[in-house]
Amino acid sequence: MKKLRNYLLAVTGLVVLLGSFLLSVPKVSDAQSQRNPQQVTVENTTQNPVPAMILNRVRVCPDQNCPAMTLNANDRNAFHKTVGISLPHGEGAAGIDIAVPEGKRLVIEFATARQFSISPPTGIEFHTHLNGDDALFAILETRQSEPNVDLWIAAQQMRVYADAPGFRIETGREGPFEEDAFTEVSISGYLVDL
Numbered sequence: 340m341k342k343l344r345n346y347l348l349a350v351t352g353l354v355v356l357l358g359s360f361l362l363s364v365p366k367v368s369d370a371q372s373q374r375n376p377q378q379v380t381v382e383n384t385t386q387n388p389v390p391a392m393i394l395n396r397v398r399v400c401p402d403q404n405c406p407a408m409t410l411n412a413n414d415r416n417a418f419h420k421t422v423g424i425s426l427p428h429g430e431g432a433a434g435i436d437i438a439v440p441e442g443k444r445l446v447i448e449f450a451t452a453r454q455f456s457i458s459p460p461t462g463i464e465f466h467t468h469l470n471g472d473d474a475l476f477a478i479l480e481t482r483q484s485e486p487n488v489d490l491w492i493a494a495q496q497m498r499v500y501a502d503a504p505g506f507r508i509e510t511g512r513e514g515p516f517e518e519d520a521f522t523e524v525s526i527s528g529y530l531v532d533l
Contacts, residue, residue, distance in 0.1 A: 464478070
């Protein structure tokens, strides 16, 4: 009899404990209280723009069969530039500055170059500035076999960043510098807002 009473006492204690636990858990309906509707004003100005997520690829027509009309979001800010750098007789190196608009960052995705020089080139370098740090990126050149022409070619895919006011492209050659030389560099990429 004593065992049965202890057993019933334990079961009763468990039921009381479980009941108090269930009563302390809030109901799902309690979490959703009714509020009075409030007016919302959306202001979309240049000082306070409404954030918008732009997908990487944007379809500009509703027809699924128009892949030629699909644009990369970065295509709207495409950037490309071709510059020529002359190395006159007696000079071993030269460079040119490329401007990046204020408030923008240039992302260079591809660079190509042609260098006409009898003397072997020392290379082509991009000198960039990003978030207060300077960096140097070298472009590898290979010699092309052309009769009576010393032509060096470079073509390189990359991801190089440059902040305003711009970056510098430099080229050089090994001495003696007894002839004129010429380098043409083209870059392709896009601009992003900072």
